[in-house]
Amino acid sequence: xxxxxxxxxxxxxxxxxxxxxxxxxxxxxxxxxxxxxxxxxxxxxxxxxxxxxxxxxxxxxxxxxxxxxxxxxxxxxxxxxxxxxxxxxxxxxxxxxxxxxxxxxxxxxxxxxxxxxxxxxxxxxxxxxxxxxxxxxxxxxxxxxxxxxxxxxxxxxxxxxxxxxxxxxxxxxxxxxxxxxxxxxxxxxxxxxxxxxxxxxxxxxxxxxxxxxxxxxxxxxxxxxxxxxxxxxxxxxxxxxxxxxxxxxxxxxxxxxxxxxxxxxxxxxxxxxxxxxxxxxxxxxxxxxxxxxxxxxxxxxxxxxxxxxxxxxxx
Numbered sequence: 001x002x003x004x005x006x007x008x009x010x011x012x013x014x015x016x017x018x019x020x021x022x023x024x025x026x027x028x029x030x031x032x033x034x035x036x037x038x039x040x041x042x043x044x045x046x047x048x049x050x051x052x053x054x055x056x057x058x059x060x061x062x063x064x065x066x067x068x069x070x071x072x073x074x075x076x077x078x079x080x081x082x083x084x085x086x087x088x089x090x091x092x093x094x095x096x097x098x099x100x101x102x103x104x105x106x107x108x109x110x111x112x113x114x115x116x117x118x119x120x121x122x123x124x125x126x127x128x129x130x131x132x133x134x135x136x137x138x139x140x141x142x143x144x145x146x147x148x149x150x151x152x153x154x155x156x157x158x159x160x161x162x163x164x165x166x167x168x169x170x171x172x173x174x175x176x177x178x179x180x181x182x183x184x185x186x187x188x189x190x191x192x193x194x195x196x197x198x199x200x201x202x203x204x205x206x207x208x209x210x211x212x213x214x215x216x217x218x219x220x221x222x223x224x225x226x227x228x229x230x231x232x233x234x235x236x237x238x239x240x241x242x243x244x245x246x247x248x249x250x251x252x253x254x255x256x257x258x259x260x261x262x263x264x265x266x267x268x269x270x271x272x273x274x275x276x277x278x279x280x281x282x283x284x285x286x287x288x289x290x291x292x293x294x295x296x297x298x299x300x301x302x303x304x305x306x307x308x309x310x311x312x313x314x315x
Contacts, residue, residue, distance in 0.1 A: 032253060
């Protein structure tokens, strides 16, 4: 049997490499955590990234791998290994063992990893998003629930529903920004997360949102979504008083970094999709600096519970 400290180093090292390759923004924010929280964040990320790649038959989110089994087989595979890891078994598949360690150390309820897998199934089965609530339900299952799991990694009690709702809000904000940035990339693989009702409001016929003559109308729909993302990001800030200082700093930094994507897409309007919008490194570092005094003053800035009236709420 491999000594635990050797196994621990193995999982952490592999997880750190996965996040460095898969998400520079997440990696930067994670550097603000204390050492233990940072390692747990890496471990959780590695499992999330691996499952996403298995579903999409990709490596690190980029580039197809060898032909895979059908989607139902892949979903059953990751769900089976996830359930074993959450039950405390060693699976022999390191990303699942990474999840098992996080769950054992933090008391992570099984429902949240399984809800993320349900989100992967929505993509795989090409769910239709008729209303904005449908879009938000998807955003919760692929990102809001990750925010919840990260909050638990940061030390939030799994029974602290109020704080976990704020964590879910941040995940919703992140995913809404991703949706507006990736509209045309998603369209190439037959996916659209824009609510049909909003496209109809903009006089965009079904299936025509990616046509050049609807670019200005599409930009108006996108501006609505970015505004909604800002509402959820603002709500999420009121969860930071429940976090340790360094975790609050990381969360507030990440919130501003990801919000920058939505702001830039909105600013560019119909030209937003000529190149892939991202937040440049100087802007990321500026967001980290801006978040420092906010984190220090979080008990004053975000004291009390800001109402969540009208916001979608996690199950």
